[in-house]
Amino acid sequence: MVKICCIGAGYVGGPAMAVLALKCPAIEVAVVDVSRSRIDAWNSDRLPVLEPGLDAVVRACRGRNLSFSADVDRHVADADIVFVSVNTPTKASGIGAGRAPDLAYWESAARVVASAAASSSRSRSGTKKSTVVVEKSAVPVRTAEAMERILVAHGGEERAFEVVSNPEFFSEGTAVRDLLCPDRVLIGGRDTDAGRSAVRAVRDVYAHWVPEDRILSTTSLWSAELSKVAANAFLAQRVSSVNAISALCEATGADVSDVARAVGGDGRVGDGFLSAGVGFGGPSLQRDVLCLAYACERSGVAEAAEYWRQVVAVNEYQKSRFVRRVVSSMFGTVAGKKVAVLGLAFKKGVGDTRGSPAVDVCRGLLGDGARVTVYDPMVSEKQARKGVAARVQVARDAYEAAQGAHGLCVLTEWDEFRALDYRRVFDGMQRPAFVFDGRNVVDAGKLREMGFVVYAVGKPLDDWLSKGTRN
Numbered sequence: 001m002v003k004i005c006c007i008g009a010g011y012v013g014g015p016a017m018a019v020l021a022l023k024c025p026a027i028e029v030a031v032v033d034v035s036r037s038r039i040d041a042w043n044s045d046r047l048p049v050l051e052p053g054l055d056a057v058v059r060a061c062r063g064r065n066l067s068f069s070a071d072v073d074r075h076v077a078d079a080d081i082v083f084v085s086v087n088t089p090t091k092a093s094g095i096g097a098g099r100a101p102d103l104a105y106w107e108s109a110a111r112v113v114a115s116a117a118a119s120s121s122r123s124r125s126g127t128k129k130s131t132v133v134v135e136k137s138a139v140p141v142r143t144a145e146a147m148e149r150i151l152v153a154h155g156g157e158e159r160a161f162e163v164v165s166n167p168e169f170f171s172e173g174t175a176v177r178d179l180l181c182p183d184r185v186l187i188g189g190r191d192t193d194a195g196r197s198a199v200r201a202v203r204d205v206y207a208h209w210v211p212e213d214r215i216l217s218t219t220s221l222w223s224a225e226l227s228k229v230a231a232n233a234f235l236a237q238r239v240s241s242v243n244a245i246s247a248l249c250e251a252t253g254a255d256v257s258d259v260a261r262a263v264g265g266d267g268r269v270g271d272g273f274l275s276a277g278v279g280f281g282g283p284s285l286q287r288d289v290l291c292l293a294y295a296c297e298r299s300g301v302a303e304a305a306e307y308w309r310q311v312v313a314v315n316e317y318q319k320s321r322f323v324r325r326v327v328s329s330m331f332g333t334v335a336g337k338k339v340a341v342l343g344l345a346f347k348k349g350v351g352d353t354r355g356s357p358a359v360d361v362c363r364g365l366l367g368d369g370a371r372v373t374v375y376d377p378m379v380s381e382k383q384a385r386k387g388v389a390a391r392v393q394v395a396r397d398a399y400e401a402a403q404g405a406h407g408l409c410v411l412t413e414w415d416e417f418r419a420l421d422y423r424r425v426f427d428g429m430q431r432p433a434f435v436f437d438g439r440n441v442v443d444a445g446k447l448r449e450m451g452f453v454v455y456a457v458g459k460p461l462d463d464w465l466s467k468g469t470r471n
């Protein structure tokens with residue numbers, strides 16, 4: 001029986017291994033983590049990751065061929081294939097702070113693999129045992145080289161290691177669906193006999209449920225590593241492109257939705273990720289763009305680094321432009337005024353506020369003295385205060401948030417914000433009542449008829465806003 005171990009029971013490791021276990025009943029899968037509380041949560045009825053369908057998948061295989069354990073060394077030593085899915089955040093301090101990925105967790109995992117595997121060198125039959133180590137985390141190009149060096153330094157005569165890159169492309173909120181039916185599975189390895197055999201071993205696992213033509217397994221290690229950050233950078237770049245157009249639309253009276261429809265209608269461009277808004281967010285996009293820019297800089301291609309940095313710069317511009325628009329529309333000051341914020345998650349369908357533009361907008365408004373009350377259907381009060389600031393107020397619903405407010409900002413595209421009774425919202429607000437739609441979800445025409453002053457990203461400006469307010 002093939003044994004798989006995954007180091008890192010996070011957003012990626014947990015769901016990815018649960019689906020693998022579901023689809024491969026003959027493979028024993030252990031997910032390990034240094035965080036005992038995370039492991040306890042995976043073994044409980046309240047999983048640490050909220051994804052539609054995940055509970056059912058875990059229930060179907062936990063205790064059968066899927067286990068969660070804090071005994072990292074034992075499971076790593078036993079495994080034929082070790083996935084490494086630890087966190088790789090942007091460095092907070094030191095060389096490359098704010099730009100380079102922090103590879104400390106990554107290296108600690110490499111050392112765990114090396115020493116645990118070395119302690120169980122010979123297989124039961126006495127032959128030299130080999131372990132395939134799979135990079136699942138998003139890492140800078142050529143990270144596998146460092147991993148190989150650490151492993152070789154520990155491996156000696158007794159143990160063979162082969163490193164393969166298999167980045168994860170699922171989206172938060174649709175993780176289980178994406179894992180069950182991926183549009184592609186990318187596996188990169190060394191062009192040697194051992195490298196090809198390791199890629200084959202990983203490919204055989206996915207072949208249990210993924211059609212062959214979706215498994216891309218002739219890629220080099222470096223291309224596979226680079227593909228993950230490049231894919232996220234392209235997504236971010238599209239959002240920044242349409243947001244840059246949105247600023248010009250507001251200045252000229254064009255409508256960004258019309259422009260995006262016309263541009264995306266060209267089959268060569270495609271229409272995905274072309275919705276203008278308050279900016280991209282989430283745990284990965286910005287980090288991966290910065291990771292790519294840093295790799296360019298370190299590789300001597302400064303112009304390419306600058307190009308990618310501009311994607312992040314436009315995103316920052318879009319968030320601060322939104323805050324300036326709120327303040328300038330409300331007579332140049334929000335000090336002491338209540339501003340309701342609808343939506344804190346970085347996108348609809350998730351309760352994740354990591355990197356959310358809504359968090360930055362709230363901080364900007366608080367910085368200008370506003371009294372901010374937030375409401376998000378999936379973000380708890382504790383999480384909202386932790387993510388934004390202790391002094392933020394948290395409402396139980398959108399109406400409570402808007403009660404007595406001078407302005408209302410829509411910052412996540414939840415469906416329920418489209419369907420609100422805006423007449424009721426209007427009745428509860430101060431006059432003039434402002435709506436700032438950062439996701440283009442409200443019917444601006446209808447709201448104006450009710451008496452709201454409405455700003456919507458990239459749309460022709462309300463008369464009120466075009467008179468004497470610039471951003």
Ligand SMILES: NC(=O)c1ccc[n+]([C@@H]2O[C@H](COP(=O)([O-])OP(=O)(O)OC[C@H]3O[C@@H](n4cnc5c(N)ncnc54)[C@H](O)[C@@H]3O)[C@@H](O)[C@H]2O)c1
Pocket residue numbers: 007008009010011012013032033034035038072085086087088105106108109112136137138139168169170171172283284
């Ligand atoms: N979150 C996403 O939607 C997503 C999607 C695709 C790829 N990724 C990438 O996948 C990787 C993992 O992301 P995540 O969101 O699952 O991170 P996470 O922070 O949710 O989980 C990582 C886990 O690794 C554990 N860990 C760290 N070092 C360890 C060690 N030495 N031994 C054992 N456990 C260790 C941590 O305790 C943590 O529980 C990152 O590189 C991320 O960029 C994330």
